[in-house]
Amino acid sequence: MNKILLKIDGREVEAGEGMTILEAARKVGIVIPTLCHHEKLEPYGACRICTVEAEIRGSTKLVAACLYPVEQDLIVRTRSERVDKIRRMILELLLAHAPEARQLQDLAKEYGADKDRFEKEPSFCILCGLCVRYCAEVKKKNAVGFVNRGAGREISFIPEIASKECWKCKECFPLCPTEALQAAYVFTEALVSLTSFQA
């Protein structure tokens, strides 16, 4: 595999072809926050909290570190005023949906995000897709999926499948950065026990 040399926060980093900025950074212990990334899952790029500045041939752009492949002579800045401002805004928006989420609160502290900046609209789910993708890609059960669109988009367990598969798995529960997933599951369980979906 070809070696690629790049610079992350001023450090020379050696990476393999096809690696993402995130992987290259993690290899040398540089931390980039992520919410929707998971090693076992295909890249997704939903949350944008991993945004970094990437400079190539003199021009700088903002990219998602979990998606962007490394390039020879790439210069990456994982913290800058611009990057921090974007992360702060993302956190403030997400906190309007899931104000109690620990992971978001911790990041908010680090980036000085104000959790009360936007009017609360607790849907609890931040649509990171970890549960949906884990169930589809790793467990291949598709017991939980997205429904509706735009502002009404949400996750939904498929009762017919969930009633057969989920009780013995629940591996997606610890992945959820908020409490949305468990709440949705409890709701589905109640629904299943009330209806004929029961297996």
Place this chain on the structure above:
Amino acid sequence: MDSDRIDQIINKHQGQARSLIQVLLEIQSENRWLPREVLEKVSEKLEVPLSRVLRIVTFYKTFSFTPKGHYEIDVCTGTACHLRGAQRVLDTVQDLTGIKPGETDLDSKLSLETVNCLGCCGLGPVMEIGGKTHSKMSPAEIADALKKCE
């Protein structure tokens, strides 16, 4: 619509995940709604996870989980029609039919929806009744057109 016809549509595309939307559209237009059991069958026969079928069905406004009326009334409320008086058209239709956007009347004859563009803004305000496009309708003309829906 009998389940034979549904089976026919589905079987035509057996094992073809890429035909999902086509199959759903055909069933929707013939059956006027998509019952849960039908979606399960579609998922099984086309080999598409049910979660993806549901994601797509809930994404497009064309698909419906409840039976729609024989005649679908689509009132355009897009920007151009809005400026040209779509609200008056919509009010008239609501008064005449007694149903609101998203609803179907009790004898399953009429369903009302608002849409965002029917592609002929110059003719606005535009509405469609049972697939036929009408332009710049006066209240009396709307009443006439609705009476023809039998």
